[in-house]
Every structure is written in structure tokens, then in C-alpha cells.
Amino acid sequence: MSNVIRSSRAGAVVTLVIDRPEEKNLLTIAQVRELTAAIKEASATDAKAIVIRANGPDFCRGRDPRDGSGAPNALALRTSTLEPILAAYAAIEAAPQPVIALVHGAAHGFGTAVTSACDISIAADTARFKLPEMEHNLPPTLAMSAVVPNVSKKALAWMVFALEELTAEQALQIGLVSTVVPEAQLDAALDKVLATVTSRAAPSLVAVKDFLRVAYHMEPRGLADYSANALATVLSSRER
Template sequence: MTDNTIANTIATTIQGSLVRISIARADRGNMLTICMIGALTEAIRGLPHDAKAVHLYGEGPDFCRGRDPQGGLTAATALEVRERLIEPILGLYDAISACPVPVIASVNGAARGLGAALAGACDVTIAARSARFSLPEMEKDLPPTLAISALMRRVPTKALTYLVLSLDEIDADTALGLGLVSLVAEGDAVRAADPLIATLCSRARPALVAVKDYLRVAPELSPRPARDLAANLLAGVLSSRGA
């Protein structure tokens, strides 16, 4: 893929305090090449300083049917595989986690493999009732450990293990029950995100950042540090208002 092609397949639009990022490769089910993964990561990391929310979605009928195996990068050794193929994917998951404001995914159609992990890694995931999720990597005897790493804080271990080993495709309601999805919407999932986006963009950015910070860090803490972090973040927001 050329730089121009990548720019055309990962499109960023700024609408006030909202940043919309679309995967525009509908003819390939929005499958992501490694270069596209890098562009998506850069888009998330390079938000304007006043951004309050990120909205991620796929153009066309599918959200993302996974990583494109014809992405153009090859690797011979384990070190090359790690550097060229694995680290970019982990970097994308890290960018979503480290993003200071909420990242909302809208899922229409298929979210397979990397697509399912990407959707689940976002802070809020809104799925159309027609959405379908799967982790099919074991069909080729490839352990989807990267996807598991992105989903293990969202989906209970037994359910995630079954999803990986069974190769089952699950519908939006099942994904909601597992915690992979936040909301199941009738109709188009992109438009269904509008009320939440409007709410987020009406809020003060420091409050949104504090919520994202706490939800990212607190689950890894023991109870006392988690309480201290909660108090410190709230105190910082209140003091910034002069309360």
C-alpha cells in the first residue's frame, strides 16, 4: 500500500471536540494491513488537545474482518515476526488504552479476529443487532494470544476460552452478555452512537479524562490504592473548578 492509499483507508475527521476515525476498505471487509494498523494507531495517538471522544467505525457492511494476510510484510525469524507483525498490533491496543478520552466503537456486520479484539478493546462498543463476533485464528492453529490480551479484562475467562477454542461466531446479544459489547442497537450502529457522543462532547474534558484514567488503572490496584487514586482524581477535578 502507498502512503496515499493508507491515508484513504484510515480517514480522520474532526468535528469540534469529536474525532471520527473510519476504516474505509469495504471491498476487503475493512481488513487491516500492518501499515493500516500503524496509521490507525497514529490517528488515535495524535488527537487534538481538546478532543473529548473518539468514534471508530468501519465503512460498508462490516466493521473489520481481521488482519489482511496479504498486507505486504513478511518476516523470517521470530524476532522479525515480533517486530514487524506483532508489535504494531500491540501498539494499537496500547494506544486505545492510553488514549486520554473515551474511544467508542460502532460495529456493523462482521468483527473477526483482530476486528473483534479491536472492538472489544474500545471503552464503549455499540453493536448493531446484525453484528457478529468471532476469533477464528485457531482454524489455522494460530493461538490468538494478542486478541486475548486485548479482551481478557472485558470478557470472563471461561467465556473467552470457549470463544477461542470453539471457533463459534456469536451474535450481538451474546456479545453483550459476555461484556464484549456495551449496547445492542436497532439499525445502524454508527448512527446509534450519536446520543452518547453528544453527551460526552457536552461534558468537561478533565472529568472525562479522570474517568478514563481510573478505569484503566484501578482494576490493577489493591483496594486501598484504588480508593486513594479515586480520591486524588476527584480532588484534582474539583480543585480545577475552584470547588
Template sequence: MHPHLLIEAQDRLLRITLNRTEDNGVSDSMASALSQLLLTAHERADAVLLRSAGPDFCTGRVRDAGTTPPTAEAYLRRDEYDGIFGSYQAMRGAKVPIVGVIEGRCMGFGAAIAALCDVSFAADSARFNIPEIGHNVMPTMVMSALYDRMNRNAVLWMAYSADFIAAERALAYGLVSQVVPAAQLDAEVERFLGLLLSRPRPALLGLKEYLRVAPRMDEQGAIDYARSLHSMVNTASAMKKKAH
């Protein structure tokens, strides 16, 4: 596994920690390794916890050390970005829910994966931005992750301004699920994980599956899909067990 990813399997929880502590960036190879972990997480876990060794959640995408300079040929250069785009697809396609914990700065790629988490907790001291345009880079990579997570005005304001926003505004924009005082963050995350993992596995997977697929359907298709999943999940033997 990648040296900048810490992996801990704890019962039915897979803990993944971004561990590039020299700059808190995420390299292309890290993103590719993360994709593989997420796409196979259901084989050994009911949920994933994604956080960073800090102090920042993620300061953006960085190039791997020792890689060759990017080619000037646009057609050939497209493959260079597959690791990043693939990680977005893996977060959407992972069968189990992904819970994110955001502390410190959450920039660019960090903002993208924070938004793609299924449930996310931000410390009240966390800050978010999309800095690319300040470096004369159009942030369409990030926007491909955010376009269905945030409203249009919020995405464009962040993309054009590159300004940092506070955690409470990130909550209002739809980037995160909850904002928690920093001193209470770990306790609240663990409380939620205990609650989440007490739920029947078919329901955990079925909820994510429905929200991954239904928004792309027309109204009748979404209703019919809900009827089908409702019947399948709620008749599963695991749903008949009494909650503790």
C-alpha cells in the same frame, strides 16, 4: 495519513473510519497509523468515534500489499506484530474516550478493538468471532486485548470454537456496551455522543485515566488514587460550569 483511514475532525469529536472496503480487513500499517491518531487525539478532541465504511466492521488482520514474506526466525518475526500490539496499547492509553460502532462481521482483530473501545454500540445484526484457530494460528494476539475485558470461559469458548456469536451474546460476554436495532444505530450513537460531549473535559479524561490505572493497584492504592483524582478533577474550573 493512511489511505485506508478516513479522518474527520468535527468540533471536539474526532471521527475515524476504517476504509479498506475491498475486504474490511485492517493491515499492520493501518493499525500503526490508528495508534498515532489515538495517542494524539486529546490534542484536538474530547472523544473519538471509531467505525467502518462497511459492510463489516473488521474481518481481521491482513498483511500489507507488497510486504516481504514473514521470516522463519521467531526472534526476528516478533517485530512484525508491533503494529497490532501497539494499537491495543494505544486504545488503552488514549487519554480521551473511544466510542466504537460495530456493524456486520467483527472478527479477530475487529473483536479485539471492539472490546478495547471505552463505549461501544453494536447493531443487532452484528456478529463476532475469533477465527484464528481455524487457520491453525493460536489467537494470543487477540486474547491479549480481551483477557481483562471478558470472562475466562467466554474468551476460551470463542477462541477454541471460532464460532460466530450474535450481538446480544457479545453484550453478555462484555464485548460491547449496547445492542441497538440496525435502523436506529446511527441515531442512538449521535444521541450518546451529544450527551458525552456535553460532559466536562476533566471528567471525561479522569474517568478513563482511573480505569486504566486503578485495576493494576492493590485495594489501598486504588482508593488513594481515587481520592487524589476526585480532588483534582472536581476542583477544576471546567467542572464549575453549569451543564446545558
């Protein structure tokens, strides 16, 4: 793993830091792959939470546009450039632990998508969100796929077609982030939620994460059965 994605563990929390501030935390596809690998590695541990944050003035301004694909055809382009991005979103969703984004500065493109994909997203009041791909006539369908579960069609269409950069408060209103705090209180807000999460038993955390993963895709009767089975499993476990 390069120095762009730094991983550390303190107690029951694994923290992943995007550390390319000199490039506004723009990520190449290789670095997106590194982030995915780091998420998967953290997922395989007994950590109770995974935090994704960034060093420098911005969270992540998206994919580095200078990172050309060089793919000769559509299939090769999908394999080399598009699927690694989708894999990052999938790794966040598949992690058994809650994944928490700590967002400040600009979160554009991939940065907006990661914010949405995480289970909890804490935004500084100075954070800004945008899907800018249509400025280059590129439909941001990959990022949109990560945003769709959390925001309305109207809100997403506005972000894409109007190309408006949203404030943190606007992002909160449409469901893109969980909460907004003054930037100076960002770490304190993270510490507070981590104290709560890590004090809970692992089976309960996993059950909630699993439920959130499937709940919005199930019909009501099946969802009711799933919820009963999930709760019964936790109640019968030794640790809860």
C-alpha cells in the same frame, strides 16, 4: 495517511473510519500502523471523544492474511508484525478521551479486539464477533490480550476453542460490547452518547478514563487512595 483510515473532526469529536470495504476491511500491518497513528493524533487534540467506525458491510474482519511478514526470525516477526497490533490496543487505552467503537457486520480477529479495547462499544443487532485464528492453528493471543479485561475465562475459551461466531446479543451478555441497538438506529445511538460525553468537562472525562485504565490492576487500599486523589484534582480544577 492512506485513504484506508480516514480521519475527520466535527465539534469535539474525532471520527476514524476504516475504509477498505472491497476487502471486507481486512487491514495490513501498515494500515494497522496508520490506525494507531490516527488514534494518537486524535488523542493529542482537545477533542472530547474519539469514534472508530467502518465503511461497508463489515466493521473489520481482522488482519489481511495476504500481508506476509517476511520476518527471518521470531524477534523480527515480533517487531514487524506483532508489536504494531499491540500498539493499536495500547493507543486506545492511552487516549485521554473515551474511545467509542460503532460496530456493524463482521468484527473478527483484530476487529473483535478493537471492539473490546474501546471504552464504549455500540453494536448493531446484526454485528457478529469471532476469533478465527485457530482455524489456521494460530493461537489468537494478541486479540485475547485485548479481550481478557472484559470477558470471563469461560467465555473467551469458548470463542477461541469452539470457533463460534457470536451474535451481538451474545457479545453483550459476555461483556464484549456495551449495548446493542437495531442497525437502523446505530447512528442515533452514537449521537446520543456523544451528546452526553461532549457536554462533560474535559478534566472529568480524563479522570474517569485514567481511573478505568488503572482500577482493575490495583489493590483496594491503593485504589481508594487513587480515587480520592483523582476526585480532588477534578474538584480543584477550574473546569468541571
